[in-house]
Amino acid sequence: MPFSTHLDRHQSRYVAELMEFIAIPSVSADPTHQGDMVRAADWVAARLTAAGLEHARVIPTKGHPVVLADWLHAGADKPTVLIYGHFDVQPPEPLEAWTSPPFAPEVRGGRIYGRGASDDKGGLMTPILACEALLAQGPLPVNVKFFVEGEEEIGSPSIPDAVQSLAPELAADMIFSADGLQWRPDQPQILEALKGIVKLELVVRGPRADQHSGLYGGGIANPAMALAQILASMKATDGTITVAGFYDDVIHLTDEDRAAIARIPYDEAAWLAETGAPATAGEPGYTTRERLWARPTLDVNGLTSGWQGAGSKTVLPAEARAKITCRLVAAQTPEGVAARLTEHLCAHTPPGVTAELQVIPGGSDPLLIPRGHNAAALAETILAEVYGKTPYRTRVGGSIPILSTFRDVLGLHTVVLGFSHDDENLHAPDEFFRLEAFRKGQEVYGRLLQRLGGQA
Amino acid sequence: MPFSTHLDRHQSRYVAELMEFIAIPSVSADPTHQGDMVRAADWVAARLTAAGLEHARVIPTKGHPVVLADWLHAGADKPTVLIYGHFDVQPPEPLEAWTSPPFAPEVRGGRIYGRGASDDKGGLMTPILACEALLAQGPLPVNVKFFVEGEEEIGSPSIPDAVQSLAPELAADMIFSADGLQWRPDQPQILEALKGIVKLELVVRGPRADQHSGLYGGGIANPAMALAQILASMKATDGTITVAGFYDDVIHLTDEDRAAIARIPYDEAAWLAETGAPATAGEPGYTTRERLWARPTLDVNGLTSGWQGAGSKTVLPAEARAKITCRLVAAQTPEGVAARLTEHLCAHTPPGVTAELQVIPGGSDPLLIPRGHNAAALAETILAEVYGKTPYRTRVGGSIPILSTFRDVLGLHTVVLGFSHDDENLHAPDEFFRLEAFRKGQEVYGRLLQRLGGQA
Numbered sequence: 001m002p003f004s005t006h007l008d009r010h011q012s013r014y015v016a017e018l019m020e021f022i023a024i025p026s027v028s029a030d031p032t033h034q035g036d037m038v039r040a041a042d043w044v045a046a047r048l049t050a051a052g053l054e055h056a057r058v059i060p061t062k063g064h065p066v067v068l069a070d071w072l073h074a075g076a077d078k079p080t081v082l083i084y085g086h087f088d089v090q091p092p093e094p095l096e097a098w099t100s101p102p103f104a105p106e107v108r109g110g111r112i113y114g115r116g117a118s119d120d121k122g123g124l125m126t127p128i129l130a131c132e133a134l135l136a137q138g139p140l141p142v143n144v145k146f147f148v149e150g151e152e153e154i155g156s157p158s159i160p161d162a163v164q165s166l167a168p169e170l171a172a173d174m175i176f177s178a179d180g181l182q183w184r185p186d187q188p189q190i191l192e193a194l195k196g197i198v199k200l201e202l203v204v205r206g207p208r209a210d211q212h213s214g215l216y217g218g219g220i221a222n223p224a225m226a227l228a229q230i231l232a233s234m235k236a237t238d239g240t241i242t243v244a245g246f247y248d249d250v251i252h253l254t255d256e257d258r259a260a261i262a263r264i265p266y267d268e269a270a271w272l273a274e275t276g277a278p279a280t281a282g283e284p285g286y287t288t289r290e291r292l293w294a295r296p297t298l299d300v301n302g303l304t305s306g307w308q309g310a311g312s313k314t315v316l317p318a319e320a321r322a323k324i325t326c327r328l329v330a331a332q333t334p335e336g337v338a339a340r341l342t343e344h345l346c347a348h349t350p351p352g353v354t355a356e357l358q359v360i361p362g363g364s365d366p367l368l369i370p371r372g373h374n375a376a377a378l379a380e381t382i383l384a385e386v387y388g389k390t391p392y393r394t395r396v397g398g399s400i401p402i403l404s405t406f407r408d409v410l411g412l413h414t415v416v417l418g419f420s421h422d423d424e425n426l427h428a429p430d431e432f433f434r435l436e437a438f439r440k441g442q443e444v445y446g447r448l449l450q451r452l453g454g455q456a
Numbered sequence: 457m458p459f460s461t462h463l464d465r466h467q468s469r470y471v472a473e474l475m476e477f478i479a480i481p482s483v484s485a486d487p488t489h490q491g492d493m494v495r496a497a498d499w500v501a502a503r504l505t506a507a508g509l510e511h512a513r514v515i516p517t518k519g520h521p522v523v524l525a526d527w528l529h530a531g532a533d534k535p536t537v538l539i540y541g542h543f544d545v546q547p548p549e550p551l552e553a554w555t556s557p558p559f560a561p562e563v564r565g566g567r568i569y570g571r572g573a574s575d576d577k578g579g580l581m582t583p584i585l586a587c588e589a590l591l592a593q594g595p596l597p598v599n600v601k602f603f604v605e606g607e608e609e610i611g612s613p614s615i616p617d618a619v620q621s622l623a624p625e626l627a628a629d630m631i632f633s634a635d636g637l638q639w640r641p642d643q644p645q646i647l648e649a650l651k652g653i654v655k656l657e658l659v660v661r662g663p664r665a666d667q668h669s670g671l672y673g674g675g676i677a678n679p680a681m682a683l684a685q686i687l688a689s690m691k692a693t694d695g696t697i698t699v700a701g702f703y704d705d706v707i708h709l710t711d712e713d714r715a716a717i718a719r720i721p722y723d724e725a726a727w728l729a730e731t732g733a734p735a736t737a738g739e740p741g742y743t744t745r746e747r748l749w750a751r752p753t754l755d756v757n758g759l760t761s762g763w764q765g766a767g768s769k770t771v772l773p774a775e776a777r778a779k780i781t782c783r784l785v786a787a788q789t790p791e792g793v794a795a796r797l798t799e800h801l802c803a804h805t806p807p808g809v810t811a812e813l814q815v816i817p818g819g820s821d822p823l824l825i826p827r828g829h830n831a832a833a834l835a836e837t838i839l840a841e842v843y844g845k846t847p848y849r850t851r852v853g854g855s856i857p858i859l860s861t862f863r864d865v866l867g868l869h870t871v872v873l874g875f876s877h878d879d880e881n882l883h884a885p886d887e888f889f890r891l892e893a894f895r896k897g898q899e900v901y902g903r904l905l906q907r908l909g910g911q912a
Contacts, residue, residue, distance in 0.1 A: 199768035208732025214854030217755045218747035221737035224756035232688030237806035276664025281677035281808025291674035299673045300680035302762035312655035350693035352737025398670030
């Protein structure tokens with residue numbers, strides 16, 4: 001019996017199990033759900049074991065536990081595949097906005113509603129069920145490891161340390177993330193690149209304390225104005241970043257890249273209307289989507305100085321601060337960009353003030369999955385088979401820190417292979433997951449493991 | 457008997473009366489002292505009457521009362537002199553820092569200590585006592601009016617309306633302010649100019665709400681960066697204001713003005729050390745003191761946008777705001793400078809944002825007492841006689857709103873003729889007034905009124 005038939009036969013049980021999983025309110029942000037976090041981890045370990053995976057174990061971290069399991073009998077000539085997902089969910093509030101309670105899941109119109117249905121309990125189940133269906137037929141075609149965390153929705157604070165200390169047990173030839181999106185229910189995608197990030201604070205100092213602007217203005221420099229002058233020196237009004245060397249390490253878009261991006265439908269007017277901004281704006285020579293997906297940015301996230309209340313206070317402020325983040329593209333690095341900005345600052349600090357650029361922890365490298373990356377190419381092929389359409393090659397302007405951790409610690413690019421969609425209220429009331437996508441995800445993972453093992 | 461002899465004979469009583477006046481805690485900022493404000497106003501009215509002034513009356517305003525009195529029997533061929541002072545004082549806190557209690561005044565080492573001794577109860581007494589001494593000899597040489605307010609320390613919010621409605625009763629040929637400073641106890645000054653001010657808020661808006669800097673950065677403009685670019689477009693890093701037309705109405709310093717300023721000793725290193733700023737800075741081609749006293753400024757008083765807490769938050773802010781004040785010199789006007797800045801903004805708003813410049817109420821015109829202004833020239837002569845030294849011609853970077861009100865409503869420049877010194881802890885614990893200055897002030901006002909009446 002093909003694994004697919006097994007999946008079809010058991011689908012209603014799988015949906016029931018997913019509902020059971022959703023019913024555990026594993027809200028990682030809420031300390032009162034501490035017990036539920038452990039229950040959810042135990043549930044995952046038990047489900048992995050029931051699927052036929054081995055050594056399923058719940059491992060404590062400084063925060064919420066992680067769950068590991070494996071099946072390593074495919075032989076040394078077969079690849080080892082690491083699969084990632086998470087069992088924690090976003091807080092369900094506001095509760096009154098839900099049609100059915102967030103932790104009493106309900107199926108309506110081919111969708112399963114409940115907190116975590118889409119992000120990421122439904123997603124996490126797909127590779128587990130694929131393994132179960134394959135194991136029902138015989139040995140797995142490849143060696144498989146699972147790594148499931150419970151802190152994704154709170155920024156995974158304990159996970160880099162956990163991955164570091166578990167590195168030998170997580171060693172693999174490739175990684176797939178079961179937490180991720182498809183473009184539309186009828187259109188698959190392969191995520192090719194994510195931006196990295198470097199976070200900085202610019203501090204400009206002048207007099208020891210705020211001074212009277214009438215008695216000191218014109219005599220000493222104004223740190224708030226100096227801050228503005230420094231920031232303005234970093235970016236032209238047309239959006240070009242004017243920091244020397246900033247673009248040096250950028251792997252520029254090829255004509256093929258640009259064609260791939262242009263192929264993807266994009267309603268720019270709708271996107272703009274959603275933001276409420278008066279116009280799109282940014283670096284000349286690139287489309288909006290190219291800038292969003294594949295060009296580095298320099299954004300001011302916050303400004304603070306002097307008097308911020310109502311009306312006027314005639315101070316010449318002692319200090320002015322700006323929070324800055326640069327989103328990075330391959331092969332920029334947080335360290336390299338911070339160094340370029342620091343050099344720029346030294347050359348552009350106006351007279352009469354001192355200025356300092358502090359790096360805020362939490363930077364990450366950009367990720368660009370190389371063309372021809374085996375696992376990504378295979379995922380692309382299988383998505384094309386299952387959906388009957390060539391996947392879009394997409395990029396994202398945001399960062400997924402766990403992917404940087406995997407790359408840094410395990411030395412591997414992760415292929416994001418999830419089956420959620422961005423209309424599924426992922427962090428909002430009435431979160432849902434499409435049952436059709438649930439089934440498709442199982443199918444894709446089943447075929448993927450077969451193909452990786454040289455079968456079919 | 458010359459009025460001077462009268463002053464000498466009664467000096468110890470005058471000091472005792474000043475102590476009685478100081479003992480009334482007329483703190484205008486503190487509503488619990490409402491009753492003391494009325495007591496102080498009544499005390500002033502009674503003292504004016506006792507000196508021989510007529511029609512002394514306490515007149516309510518929307519805030520604290522004002523006191524008026526006059527003596528108008530010198531004849532229509534003699535000038536009418538309006539004298540200004542204030543009976544309210546700064547809050548005394550921190551109380552524990554006072555050597556003797558703020559409202560239990562004490563004479564130590566030729567100084568009278570207590571809140572308001574210098575600012576402005578001692579000052580206000582000097583012309584009253586001069587009138588008393590002159591009236592003891594016969595009629596006053598000129599017509600005299602007093603206008604004494606109780607809101608100076610809180611920015612005189614009710615006074616413009618009060619001056620407006622009392623305008624016919626305040627009509628005069630010249631105005632002297634008994635609230636003011638001499639350069640040093642042995643060096644007189646005549647204040648030639650004060651700067652005006654215009655207060656503005658610059659608001660830059662982009663998206664409807666803060667956006668995720670990863671998902672929107674590079675696609676739409678960043679209002680905080682746009683704000684920085686707009687501010688930086690207004691001022692070169694060398695301190696020159698680059699707003700077209702900003703300097704158009706400035707009456708530039710003549711060589712004589714610059715020589716007068718250069719004549720006044722100035723320890724720039726000490727001044728700078730007091731601020732704690734790393735260096736002086738500002739418009740090229742002018743000395744620091746010329747910039748402080750006689751050149752217009754554009755200062756940013758505050759900045760606010762996006763995330764201002766610890767660490768980083770990856771937002772692209774919806775809005776950014778800057779508080780701006782320009783200090784103005786003659787013949788700039790708040791309206792004219794606001795118009796130049798608004799025109800500049802229209803021409804320098806970067807793409808992708810909207811920007812607006814709002815005028816905050818509380819602007820005032822600069823004041824420049826014309827050379828050859830009769831009252832100022834005479835005050836200068838008498839100061840030179842009494843001190844035995846030519847007064848410095850000084851200017852101030854700050855603004856005194858009551859002087860603008862007088863000029864606008866009564867059409868007169870005020871000659872600032874006070875006898876405090878900037879080392880007398882005017883708004884701090886252990887405020888004191890020099891008894892020698894108290895006596896000198898009485899002398900100056902006595903001679904001034906005589907000379908204005910064509911006597912001596």
